[in-house]
Amino acid sequence: MSERAIGSMEAEFRAKRAAGRKLLVPYITGGLPGWQDALRAAVAAGADAIEIGIPFSDPVMDGPIIQQASQAALEAGATPVSILHDARALDVSVPLAVMTYYNTVHHAGHERFAAQLASAGIVAAIVPDLPLEESGPWCTAADAAGIETVMLAAPTAPDERLPRVAARARGFVYSVGLLGVTGERDVLAHTAAALARRLKAITDVPVLIGVGVSNAAQAREACEVADGVVMGASVVRRLLEGGADAVGEFVADVRAVIDR
């Protein structure tokens, strides 16, 4: 394997981790009415990076809230091109990542999509239906364009698989919190800490828990083991119900609790 380059988002995450800060990455569905204001509010409230969802017609890793948001964004006319165009104008102080399904990447073409991300100021990509074995061509294009590809690790992974996933991960390792799709849950699944602990034991790439981290208390619990959290459905629900202000208040609340 060639030498592992550390991209700008990962460098920033490592530096913050070294300074004792837990990392908070809210997810916002791009193209949803008000998404840019919500994104700025999340940054102002203390987000360390933002994951922008590029909606896809068939989001198999997503539960009802993000499905509903994706559908609404598509009905509002959102496309990968329009979202990246809008992202370019955001001018925020934290790294921006995109989350999208592989057909969006495949259809555009690997090199072209990576170039589109780079020119929109996006530094990282998360593609939840592109597992390690299929990721080679995209990762080659992403590496060349300076896009950090975040890899997901799942509770079902046997021990021998995790080091290979972590070795291919750039930016951070997305430690999937539970067996299931995105969405809010009453309690943090017991699998969340267990997987994060296994990952922390084998990699120094930042490990963030996402999927099923639903409120400030759960985020704090996750951060006892992990380097941070990704929060999706809980953020998107607030955007759908209360707009940018509700997103800002929620992120500020989570920030305060995980910093305590």
Next chain:
Amino acid sequence: MSLMADPSATGRFGEFGGRFVPETLVPACQELEAAFIDAWADPAFRAELHHLLTSYAGRPSIITECTNLSDELGLRLLLKREDLNHTGSHKINNVLGQALLAKRMGKTRLVAETGAGQHGVASATAAALMGMQCKVYMGAVDVERQELNVFRMKLLGSEVEAVHSGSRTLKDAVNEAMRDWVATVETTHYCLGSVMGPHPYPWMVREFHRVLGEEARAQSIALLGDVPDVAVACVGGGSNAIGLFSGFVDDRTRLVGVEPAGGAAVSRAQPGVVHGMRSYLMQDEYGQVQEAHSISAGLDYPGVGPEHSYLASIGRAEYPNVTDAEVVSAFQLLARTEGIITALESAHALAWIVRAAPELRGQTVLMNLSGRGDKDVAQMMDVLGK
């Protein structure tokens, strides 16, 4: 080597196939692949499946020569009667194989998607037979137009969940079944209903349907003294077509898979990735999957199994499409001339034969009659008037 040999180690047929699933499901797909390879090489597993196919499903299915319709069309038409299998379609072949395999793997629960309800009914049947739990996801549109099959599944002890997301048809039922599987993978087997999805499904489901192609080849030779000139089947995901083609792919037989005009993924020849596979896919300029529209719920699918994309790309099989109106005519024609009420899905194959009859003059044509039409009678009553 056969043109329909095993796929590559990454589950590819040419450049199609693969395993594009969430990380959570990768170990499950790997485990399934290993279990299938092991079972398929095990004479005891084969014997048990053979026993079920012969003593429960009613195999082998017969071949019927359509003398009346042959005269009318000016060709020699044979039907492979998968409609006479238990549960009324070819779907039982695959489901018995997968349910046996799931039991062997220690799984206690099946989830399945269904369009017309044929695969759902077959899955519910196998679950009842083998004492497993079963949950079937079905698009809300299809629940409405196939209420008889919904009731059948419930009678058989399965839970049926109507899917209200997206186009509310087969595509969305697959999404919801995959979401269920992501959450329940430790106890649950996803009993996928066609030659689609992530590796090893397209390969495994083909192997479970190979029995119908092998029977059809032997029966054709017994009846005709030769393989047929043309073999025809309808294609949604493409499982009954792949079963039929497997019997003739290395012969001179012309292979024809018939898609609905509103779900003609192969004609558009645009590769995409959804439901775990790279294959031809109906999609817009940004890669959003488009909704298929067909009179038959079972073919209402914007993609197609990857091996069909491969066979099309190398020119070994052809994939024309027919309109709903042609399908309705063919449905009536077979009932009137041969006394057989076909499923609307299988009527697509006949619709193409009727259209192509002038160029097929004098040829032997073997069509897979993949399912019976009882489930479609209520819908056709609305279309044709009482």
